[in-house]
Amino acid sequence: MPANLTPQYHAAEDRYRDAKTAEEKETALQEMLALIPKHKGTEKLQADIKKRLARLKEEGKKKKPAKGYDPFAVEKEGAGQIVLAGYPNSGKSALVGALTRARVKVTDYPYATPLPVSGMMPYEDTHIQLVDTPPVTLEAIPPGLIGTFKAADALLIVVDAASPDCLEQLEGMLQLLQEREVIDLSEEGEIIAPLPFIIAATKIDLPKSEENLQVLRELRPDLTFDAISCHGPGLDQLRRKLFEILGVIRIYGKAPGRPPDKGRPFILRKGSTVLDFAELVHKDFPKNLKSALVWGSSRFDGQAVARDYILEDQDVVELQL
Ligand SMILES: Nc1nc2c(ncn2[C@@H]2O[C@H](COP(=O)(O)OP(=O)(O)OP(=O)(O)O)[C@@H](O)[C@H]2O)c(=O)[nH]1
Ligand SMILES: [Mg+2]
Secondary structure, three states, X not given: OOOOOOHHXXXXXXXXXXXXXXXXXXXXXXXXXXXXXXXXXXXXHHHHHHHHHHHHHHHHHHOOOOOOOOOOOOOOOOOOEEEEEEOOOOOHHHHHHHHOOOOOOOOOOOOOOOOOEEEEEEEOOEEEEEEEOOOOOOOOOOOOHHHHHHHOOEEEEEEEOOOOOHHHHHHHHHHHHHXXXXXXXXXXXXXXXXXXXXXXXXXXXXOOHHHHHHHHHHHOOOOOEEEOOOOOOOHHHHHHHHHHHOOEEEEEEOOOOOOOOOOOOEEEEOOOEHHHHHHHHOOOXXXXXXXXXXXXXXXXXXXXXXXXXXOOOOEEEEEEO
């Protein structure tokens, strides 16, 4: 029996998908329960919503008394979280300020940023979270900041290309992040799940920066440097690379006989299959999934593919349940 779900129900489901906190999830689930057409075809869905609500309540009860707010634990949002890392005054806050609407503090003196600050960077039809951080040096790192780095999906290492200390900044960052097992530069790979990273050489609009960058590139031919200025040059390319380093794809769902929902893509890891997508849309979908129609990466539009078909960025998928 078809479920015949209404657009209002779908909208509530979208809110559930986007909910970040337990409270938001609970509100969305309650809306879904109120809006779902009550008939035999939706019994399973209704039961699932109720189960999820019960689980949320249970988890809420179990929660330990709050230990207090931890400013170094930055809740994830958007298609992925990228944390900046760099020496004092290297231009981290200015860069987050240029790419997002976060209220960052940019000053010409060092140590202006005492705690992480998060902002959302628009990228095409999605958003990437950038986190500005307090400065580090080889000698001093704020307690808690390594945890912020490790929890990220990727790092953006910032080096001041206009500074005479730019090589020291680069080598210092690499040594520190390696020693603390955040990144892995060893050939064999020594740590589990090291973070991918990008190195931005900033202040490329200032004198000496080109020369300094040349030196960095000669001394570290194994690394790639993105030359940028927070005033514009290099930022478009950096936005694209920030999306690419996350290793995610955007997938648009499509209901039979309806246009694809291009408003809000589902975010999946690169290499995900039609089955992974189905699971993300609804945990009960995989067991009923027969095949799917795909527009985009398939040989022709609306091609029927199997459950293990590997999706690509910006594919449109209609699940056949
Ligand atoms: N010309 C130019 N100046 C920049 C650029 N990026 C940053 N600056 C300047 O460099 C100084 C330091 O920038 P911030 O963004 O505050 O540096 P930070 O890395 O956040 O510094 P801390 O918070 O101490 O770690 C400020 O005076 C900025 O205006 C750039 O691309 N070009
Ligand atoms: Mg700062």
